[in-house]
Amino acid sequence: MAELVLISTLNGVLFGLLLFLMASGLTLIFSMMGVLNFAHASFYMLGAFVGYQIARWAGFWPALILAPIVVGLAGAAVERFGLRNVHKNGHVAELLFTFGLAFVIEEVVQIVWGKSPVDFRVPTLLDFPAFTIFSTNYPAYKLFMLAISIAIFVALFAMLTRTRIGLIVQAALTHPHMVAHLGHNVPLIFMSVFGVGAALAGIAGVIAGPALVTQASMAALLGPILFVVVVVGGLGSLQGALAASLLIGLLQTFAVSMNLSLSDIFVNSGFSPNPKSVLGDLWRVTIAQIAPVLPYMLLVLVLIFKPTGLFGNRET
Amino acid sequence: MSEIISHSAVAPATPSAPIAQPSAQSALGRIGSYGLWIGLAAILLTAPLVFRSGTALTVMSLMGIMIIFALSYNMLLGQTGMLSFGHAVYFGLGAYFTIHAMNAVIDSKLAIPVVVMPLIGGVAGLVFAMLFGWVSTKRSGTAFSMISLGLAELVGSSSLILRSFFGGEEGVSTNRAKLLRIFDWNFGPQVQVYYLIAGWCLLCIVLMYALTRTPFGRMCNAVRDNAERTQFVGYNPRVVRYIAFSLAGLFAGIAGGLATINFELANAALFGATQSGNVLLATYIGGAGFFFGPILGAVLVTFLQNMLSDVTEVWQLYFGLMFIATVMYAPGGLAGLIMMHRPLWRAGAIAKLLPGYLLMIVPAALVAVGAILLIEMITHLSVKAAEGPVMKMAGITFNAAGVPAWSLCIGTLAAGVLIWRFASGVAARGWDDARAVAREKGLTV
Numbered sequence: 060m061a062e063l064v065l066i067s068t069l070n071g072v073l074f075g076l077l078l079f080l081m082a083s084g085l086t087l088i089f090s091m092m093g094v095l096n097f098a099h100a101s102f103y104m105l106g107a108f109v110g111y112q113i114a115r116w117a118g119f120w121p122a123l124i125l126a127p128i129v130v131g132l133a134g135a136a137v138e139r140f141g142l143r144n145v146h147k148n149g150h151v152a153e154l155l156f157t158f159g160l161a162f163v164i165e166e167v168v169q170i171v172w173g174k175s176p177v178d179f180r181v182p183t184l185l186d187f188p189a190f191t192i193f194s195t196n197y198p199a200y201k202l203f204m205l206a207i208s209i210a211i212f213v214a215l216f217a218m219l220t221r222t223r224i225g226l227i228v229q230a231a232l233t234h235p236h237m238v239a240h241l242g243h244n245v246p247l248i249f250m251s252v253f254g255v256g257a258a259l260a261g262i263a264g265v266i267a268g269p270a271l272v273t274q275a276s277m278a279a280l281l282g283p284i285l286f287v288v289v290v291v292g293g294l295g296s297l298q299g300a301l302a303a304s305l306l307i308g309l310l311q312t313f314a315v316s317m318n319l320s321l322s323d324i325f326v327n328s329g330f331s332p333n334p335k336s337v338l339g340d341l342w343r344v345t346i347a348q349i350a351p352v353l354p355y356m357l358l359v360l361v362l363i364f365k366p367t368g369l370f371g372n373r374e375t
Numbered sequence: 376m377s378e379i380i381s382h383s384a385v386a387p388a389t390p391s392a393p394i395a396q397p398s399a400q401s402a403l404g405r406i407g408s409y410g411l412w413i414g415l416a417a418i419l420l421t422a423p424l425v426f427r428s429g430t431a432l433t434v435m436s437l438m439g440i441m442i443i444f445a446l447s448y449n450m451l452l453g454q455t456g457m458l459s460f461g462h463a464v465y466f467g468l469g470a471y472f473t474i475h476a477m478n479a480v481i482d483s484k485l486a487i488p489v490v491v492m493p494l495i496g497g498v499a500g501l502v503f504a505m506l507f508g509w510v511s512t513k514r515s516g517t518a519f520s521m522i523s524l525g526l527a528e529l530v531g532s533s534s535l536i537l538r539s540f541f542g543g544e545e546g547v548s549t550n551r552a553k554l555l556r557i558f559d560w561n562f563g564p565q566v567q568v569y570y571l572i573a574g575w576c577l578l579c580i581v582l583m584y585a586l587t588r589t590p591f592g593r594m595c596n597a598v599r600d601n602a603e604r605t606q607f608v609g610y611n612p613r614v615v616r617y618i619a620f621s622l623a624g625l626f627a628g629i630a631g632g633l634a635t636i637n638f639e640l641a642n643a644a645l646f647g648a649t650q651s652g653n654v655l656l657a658t659y660i661g662g663a664g665f666f667f668g669p670i671l672g673a674v675l676v677t678f679l680q681n682m683l684s685d686v687t688e689v690w691q692l693y694f695g696l697m698f699i700a701t702v703m704y705a706p707g708g709l710a711g712l713i714m715m716h717r718p719l720w721r722a723g724a725i726a727k728l729l730p731g732y733l734l735m736i737v738p739a740a741l742v743a744v745g746a747i748l749l750i751e752m753i754t755h756l757s758v759k760a761a762e763g764p765v766m767k768m769a770g771i772t773f774n775a776a777g778v779p780a781w782s783l784c785i786g787t788l789a790a791g792v793l794i795w796r797f798a799s800g801v802a803a804r805g806w807d808d809a810r811a812v813a814r815e816k817g818l819t820v
Contacts, residue, residue, distance in 0.1 A: 095517045141703065150704045151458050154520060156702045157661060158460075162652070162695035170689060170754050279648065283528040286521040294518055340537045350537060355529035359510055362522060366513045 062193040067312045073201060073309025076208035080263040081281075082288045082300040083215060084256030090295040091231045091252050094142065099155035100282035102257040102352050106130045106264025107273045108172050111179040119182035119269075127261035134257025138250045139220050161278065169275045176274040181271040204266045211262060212301075219297075228252065287354045293371020302369055307354050314350035412581065419573040423566050430681075432565045438677045439572040443579045445657045445669035452655075453663030454587060455601030455619040457512075458520045461527025462627055462654055467646025468503050469496030470626025470635035471541065477549045477636075489554040489562045493575055493632030500628015501621055503627050508620035512613055515602060520778050527651055534643045546642025549635070555659070562636070572633050579626055584666055586622065595619050653680075656694065662708025671709045690752050691743030693747075722813035733803030738798050741791030748784040 084100045110126035117125075137160065145156045180186075181200045188196035219225035227248065231238045239245045271277070288307055292299025321342050361368060422435055444466055451457040471687035473496040480487050511522040532540040541547070552563035560567050586592050594615050597605045602612040635641045644650065653676065661672020676694075683690035705712055719725050748768070752775040755766040771778050 061710060089517075093517075095521065141699075145703055148702075150517065151456070152702055152706055154458060154517065155655075156699060158652075158655070159695050159699040159702060163692060163699065166692035166695055170692070170750075171757055173758065283524055287525050290518060290521045290525070294521075337537050337540050340539050344536050349532075351527055352532040352536070355525045355532070358522065358525040359529070362510050362513060 062195060063316055065192060066195055066197070067316050068309070069197065069201070069205070071309035071312035073205050073208070073308070074303065074312055075305035076212065077263055077267055078285065078288055078308055080208060080211060081260045081285055081303050082292070082304050083212075083297060084259040085285060085289055086242055086292075086295060086300045087228065087252050088256045089289065091228070092153075092249055094153045094156065094157065095141055095286070095289070095294075096253075096256070097154060097282075098161040098164060099157075099256070099260055100278040100285055101161045102130050102260040103264040103267070103281065104168060104275070104278035105164060107179065107268035107277065108168055108177070108259030108264075109261070110265035110268050111172075111177050111273055112184075119184075123262075123265055126265045127258040130261030130264070131254045131258030134256030135250050137257075138151065138253035142253070143246065161282070163176075165275055165278060168288035172275070174275055176272045179273040181266040181269040200270060204270060207262070207266050211259070215259075221281075225364055284354050287358045291354075291358055291368055293368030296368070296370040299370030307357065310353050310357065311350050314346050314353050317346040320345045323373075330361065406474060416577055419577055420575075423569055429529050429565065432569050432819050434677060434681050436565065436569045436572050437681070439540060439569070439576040440630050440637065441654075441673035441677045441696030442576055442656050442670050443626055443633070444630035445661065445673040446580065446583050446666075447623045448658045449652045449663055449666075449669040450583065450586070450595070450619055450623040450626070452658055453665075453668070454592065454599065455595040455616055457515065457616060458655075459523040459618070459651075460520055460609065460648075460655070461523035461525075461530075461651050462623070463646045463648075463650035464507070464527050464530045465500040465504050465624040465627035466631035466634070466654075467641075467643075467652060468630030469493075469500040470641045470645045471547065471631075472496055472499035472628075473632035474547050474549050474635045474641040475540075476553065477551065478547070481550070481553045486555050488557050489551050490557065490574075492554070492636060493545050493629045495691065496632025497625045498628040498633070501625040504621045504624020505617075505626075507615050508624065512616040512620050515612070515616065527646070527648065530646060531643065531648070534646070541643065542641070544643075546640055548640045551636050551639055568637055572637065573709055575629060575633055579629060580670070583626060587666055591615075591618065604627070606779060660698060662710025662712075662714075664707050665710040665714060668708050675709070687751065687754075688758065690749060692750065718813045718818040719809045722809075722816045722818050724809035724812035727809040727812065728802070728805045731798070731805035734798040735795075735802050738791045738793075738795035741787050741794065743791075745784055745786075745788030745791055748780075748787065752780060752784065 081099060085096055088094060088096050088099075106126050109129050110122040113122035141156060141160070142153060145152045181198075185198075185200040185203050187199050189199040189202045190197055217225075219229055227238060227243055232246070238248075256285050280300055284307065288303045289300055290305070291301030293302070322342075414620070419439075423432060426432070426435065444462075448459070448462050450672045451459050451462070474491050477489070477492055481493075501762065507526050511519055511526060514522060529738070535543070551568070552561045554562070562568055562571060594605065597608075597610070598612045598615045598619075605612050605615070618744040631645065634645065656674040657676040660676060661670065662668025679694070680690070683693060687693070701708060707715070716725065716728070719728065751768055754773045755762075759766075764774050765772060766775045767773075796813055
């Protein structure tokens, strides 16, 4: 049991921090520009594939640096040549633009890298078990992912609270109009924030690529959970995004490891519904099986009790 | 809005629908709008006589379903200003409840014809929209969009858990011909199903159009345009959104019921993200700002989906690019483009546009050919790398890795862009001239 709790906590925090790498970019972009970037998970996927390609040519370590830069530049280009032109048509048009973009990126990735998963491997330097608890080997690569996520989290936090740029960004989180009135080059800030946000998603993609499966559907798999994170945390709140990322990360990892169902709990009650009915399905489904649904259930619950999200105060 | 529709492409066969003159608008407009509905019915009735092939019947049936679905979606997007990413949930649940009802009717040998079965889907769609809408309409704007996405994922994932209801991977099937016959129609042949769908389609179009004319329909528009002011007037925007959401669920459920009768199958794909995306694409490309926009979009998108998927493997990419182009350059969609020309048409100034528009065809065709060539060559080189670089397009065999093909492709694109700059200037001058004429006649453009 202690083993299960420890490993699940580690994995949960890791998944949560990975989500936060993406959710932070998404939140920054949303707070400043009012655009929820539907294609954000696509930049994560792009990061994984570009990372895979560079890793094949030059090895994993150059990929770790170069792929996020490439993705960040792509993000900046999207803002400069696409989103900026759509801006005048309002937020719905912007959201739709990113929706179309997600569609196109997935298609392009399928054309270039194919529909089946690519063989993105953990670098040999990190391909060993870091430590063994009870009987579980914990891979070093996961520790490395954890370290990178925490490093970026700290760097982001330091940048936001300690630098002038961070100050402007923070101001724009709460008072976007005031920042513009103070004479900052808002289009440039928008482009940079969009690029940095995309680059953060790109980093998440590069480090998650070898651990998870690098395939064309990875954006569609992760995207909805990402949006749950930002809505549950409260749209436009970085603290909220962090809390919700960790919450959902832990929730899902713990749920996956629990093979408990209602029939196990009430095993002595003598109640046994017809296995061919909906009730029978619910009676025997294990917590592990409902793990994919849990984030969405959390979303519904949070919305019922606190419609603005855990830390949110902005009505959008 | 009645005269607005008379200009739509769905009613080209209504010569009786005049371009109403302001002086005789009341009488002629009335005849015109009735003529319009009769014309629409006539088109639906005679379409299978014109397009007789099996493929055409199938595609037209799908169009009918998509028209209802897209119009129901536009009750949210266009009329109430709610961008939903999960509208297929109500479509899919409508389909599942219809199919279970059909199987129940077959098992218990009840004397109920298949014609009324979409009603079950509609009720299911309504009930679930009332349930989920209660949560999701608490928020508007971006948050609403994300919640709709989350709920869609929730239902999508649940379908894998509740296998007894959703039938797991293979879904639930039925046999529509086993229900009660009406005269000698058992709705087995596709043409009979087409007429079933066409009838429901007409009924739903009329109902949804009528709804836009009610005070409630106007309140939806008010909530879309300015929710805060609506609140000051004394209406609760959330209640308006909730009712609109529920009614949209009703019509989506009917469309789902028809889909399940058409396919005799219900599976998880019906409420997947692809289906939700499709209806959004169809509605937006058609034009969310006008009632008839989604009808155009549904017809076009269904047609293209069925035709393009035969021609090219990467048809979804073209679809995405078409959607992005619409969002960037024609946010009003097809309907918006058509309606933009309406005052010019009424002013009789449309001829001034022709030279510019005809000229624009050249660069547009060049850019399109160049872009398609580029996409197809890259696709061939990467997806079909095993087949070698030689590919065949439009009956011409060429080397996709060769210099001639690439220089032709890039040359076409470059020429297209250059001519575009010149031609768009001509078109813009024509537009300005025509607009000046329209302004003189007191028509606002």
